[in-house]
Amino acid sequence: MHQPxxxxxxxxxxxxxxxxxxxxSISQSTYKEISVIVLDNKSTDGSVEAxxxxxxxxxxxxxxxxxxxxxxxNVGIExxxxxxxxxxxxxxxxxxxxxxxxxxxxKVGESDTKIGIVGPLVYHYDEPNVIQSAGGVLGRYWESIHxxxxxxxxxxxxxxxxxxxxxxxxxxxxxxAIEQAGMLDKNYFIxxxxxxxxxxxxxxxxxIFHVPSAKLWHKGVQKDYxxxxxxxxxxxxxxLATLAKHNAPLAVHIYTWLQIIRTLVSWTVKPxxxxxxxxxxxxxRGVVDFLQGxxxxxxx
Numbered sequence: 506m507h508q509p510x511x512x513x514x515x516x517x518x519x520x521x522x523x524x525x526x527x528x529x530s531i532s533q534s535t536y537k538e539i540s541v542i543v544l545d546n547k548s549t550d551g552s553v554e555a556x557x558x559x560x561x562x563x564x565x566x567x568x569x570x571x572x573x574x575x576x577x578x579n580v581g582i583e584x585x586x587x588x589x590x591x592x593x594x595x596x597x598x599x600x601x602x603x604x605x606x607x608x609x610x611x612k613v614g615e616s617d618t619k620i621g622i623v624g625p626l627v628y629h630y631d632e633p634n635v636i637q638s639a640g641g642v643l644g645r646y647w648e649s650i651h652x653x654x655x656x657x658x659x660x661x662x663x664x665x666x667x668x669x670x671x672x673x674x675x676x677x678x679x680x681x682a683i684e685q686a687g688m689l690d691k692n693y694f695i696x697x698x699x700x701x702x703x704x705x706x707x708x709x710x711x712x713i714f715h716v717p718s719a720k721l722w723h724k725g726v727q728k729d730y731x732x733x734x735x736x737x738x739x740x741x742x743x744x745l746a747t748l749a750k751h752n753a754p755l756a757v758h759i760y761t762w763l764q765i766i767r768t769l770v771s772w773t774v775k776p777x778x779x780x781x782x783x784x785x786x787x788x789x790r791g792v793v794d795f796l797q798g799x800x801x802x803x804x805x
């Protein structure tokens with residue numbers, strides 16, 4: 506039986522130990538038609554030497570310019586396509602894969618030629634039976650909502666199911682879907698890029714599936730996760746960009762703008778939110794940059 510060639514793209518930025526642990530979990534995979542590309546973003550912690558020593562078959566690409574999560578990963582995606590990848594897994598370096606994760610993802614992806622994206626059941630690394638994401642949906646007002654978020658896994662997700670997007674920490678995409686819909690939008694730099702990608706791929710008629718039998722643990726987000734102001738900036742700007750790019754209904758635009766204005770006012774005048782002033786400034790900057798068409802990295 507034909508096993509399609511899967512390329513795994515991992516972006517490393519001074520995360521040597523996490524990247525090595527991720528690569529070690531990949532080495533235990535029951536799926537064998539794998540090639541791995543690590544994109545190194547000017548690391549100074551010995552990452553490159555350690556990866557070359559421990560995993561000599563891994564392809565290493567040294568990035569000369571930081572294009573953000575989206576733009577950097579596009580370098581790897583483009584290289585994987587040149588090397589005839591049939592599926593491409595964009596994978597965070599702070600993830601650990603179950604040995605059967607990739608096997609289960611590919612099995613579902615190959616079961617229907619119109620499936621363009623598949624994603625695993627993502628757990629919190631520090632609470633291994635607590636779900637971080639079981640795929641995602643867009644809410645009534647185009648909020649990005651993780652299914653199963655922070656629920657204990659009681660078997661509530663039993664079989665592959667259609668979703669609107671999957672977590673960007675591990676997103677397996679069919680080569681043909683990328684060739685038709687394009688790569689990640691580099692303008693986003695980071696955050697919302699996987700949601701927008703899934704929306705775009707879906708609008709080209711491809712199906713997006715979540716696969717509960719494919720398991721993965723992600724270190725980057727905990728239940729009590731408190732995002733930095735930079736997250737507020739990118740989430741604001743890139744959410745607005747997604748609404749504009751995909752012609753969201755007028756009611757969605759109105760609701761979103763009212764929510765932003767309400768939040769900015771609350772974070773300005775209410776004493777209980779005085780610790781949100783940096784987030785307020787970041788949100789305001791995100792709005793301004795969206796309106797001015799300024800993309801890429803958040804201004805210093």
